[in-house]
Amino acid sequence: MAPATQFEVAQPPKDAISSLAFAPGAEKRRLLVSSWDRNVYLYEIANGAEEANLLGAFEHRAPVLDVCFGSSPDEAFTAGLDRQVKRIDLSTGEQTVMSRHSEAVRCVVYSAEHSLLISASWDSTLHVHNTANPSQPPMTIQLPGKPHAVAASPTKVVVAMTARLVHIYDLPTLASALSSSSQPAQPPQTWQQRESSLKFLTRAVACMPNDAGYATSSIEGRVAVEWFEDSAESQARKYAFKCHRQAAPEEEGGGDVVYPVNALAFHPVYGTFASGGGDGTVALWDAEAKRRMRQYQKFPDSVAALAFSLDGKYLAIGVCPGFETGMEDYSGEGRTKLFIRELGETEAKGKGSK
Template sequence: MSAQYHIPDPPSDAISSLRFSPSGTKLAVSSWDRTVSIYLHTPDADQPFVRETGIQCRAPVLDVCWGPDEETLFAVGLDQDVRVLKNAGDEQEVLSTHEAAANKVIYSHEHGLLISTSWDGIMHVHRPASKQYVRVKLPTKPFALSLTSTRLVVAMAKRKLSVYELQSLSMLVDQTGGSSDREDVLEVAPWQQRESSLKFQTRALTCMPDGTGFATSSIEGRVGVEWFDPEAQKNSYAFRCHRQTQTSPAPANADGATEQGETEVDLIYPVNALAFHPTHGSFATGGGDGAVALWDTQMKRRIRQYGKLGPSVAAVDFSSDGKFLAIGISPGFEDGFEEKEPDPTQVKIVLRQLAENEAKGKAAK
């Protein structure tokens, strides 16, 4: 049976990312209020997650991910540092420092690698266990990261997508000894270099659970689904979503007189967040319209859409067992009020407890 909850004690400023731990018993939420909040799963049926602690950082945190165990987190932010947070933040250490704000971070359990990117156009490939890392030059400014057990996908400006083999990146760190000289920036040819199927700036990226492909989303209310294999890539597709139709008075004619009647206007919202369900292979989208929808990857159709949850969806993530969908709600500034201070009451963490087949697509007739 499905249910929906609001997790108490959300951050006081806009949410930048949220991630379930590998076991699904913890939820880490990063925010512009300079904290990484950790929420713990409880047996309470009325409130399945409660805030365990808040880790204070030096600057707004732009992304967070879990490390090799349930007590290790990695975070990046406006202070340019790639930081490891252990034991609820009692232990903090800087692993590397970018030349500009560090915007994305992700950890590969299979290879023991931590990858971070920055607006400086440089990717850091770390081996946290040995505190070694190398700098890799990217074709242009990065916007999103995702990985499979064997590959890393980087979405960038100018519609560029680079796919790297994680084994090759792992060997690179080992062979170079993890040079951390700021002048030593390596040119590494990706396994694949392609152009996004979407015409506008990439906002989010997520890889399929089976490792065969990925989905991207854009600021222009579209999602693209692609595969790595050239043969399967023929099945790639894109679709429009997170749009609303609004009626408004008819515009004035050439003489300046207002015409009778109304016109329909499409309101297009960015698709800020993507996440694949770990078992069903369907995926969730979160948009600037404050809504979340579930999509059937193979049948190319919407499974269901949840009602408006708030001003804008900033992040989504499924737990590893697929039973929970966490949704970060924040002011998204789609209304044009970028200069205003965010209203803390609009910052929420919504938890959707999914019914057994709620995220499962329907078989073709």
């Protein structure tokens, strides 16, 4: 069996991790990490050795809530608590402000297929940027609620908001609306509007690499898998399951301690997915066979973010204390860690549905 190893990155961010992203282009093992310590870190996994080197840190004015790569491994976009969407040239370190929201920016996603950058802010808007034409002002789409998680598939972008709202936009529609002369009077409509299949606040969204559907997770230890196609049989396939829970000791009244599922990531090759929870565990799931494939040894703190590299060879795991109900203060200092797991050949390969 091929080796499966896991190592801890030597210079992790100094405070909680908000997001992880691997670079496009399989030859580069570049990993971006955004942190509440106001920095975005760029790492590169060493070839052959079990370590990742810090290539650079890019300081922001405020904590960074999300990061993604752009069209090349030298371009990154960030979402800041300071309400700015920024583009970073990773080779020069130059930062340009792409747009300003009126509240903190929660998520950024980039669609390489359509050269679109979509930012979602707590001011309940999406900004859609045409990265092919940076001088063009972004198109604003009003949302019915605060967005909490956004994920893009090759043709769709899924926005999960408060009040369990899920809106799905069609990327080609957005792209054509943006490229058509000046700003259209009416921003493009949603492609689908759904109610989350989970009863609780959505925590994470991830899209299947084959563009067939997506998974969402909630604060209540549950993950739902659903499909884009609006036919009855496709919708009947959707399901949800419990995970990231622990039996409480009997002396504390028994029952379950239920952790939020903070992170979801699909394996780009096999289409299986990983979930990371407040219980400090990462589990690999086979969405087709509806089975858990494996669960890794517990991490010392809550799993905040996950990302697979584009070739599916590496899984990056951001670990820091989870924010729990009743906390008056929070700091991820000293307890924030970054793990890289090199997956074995078939480690994330599903068995297919039975």
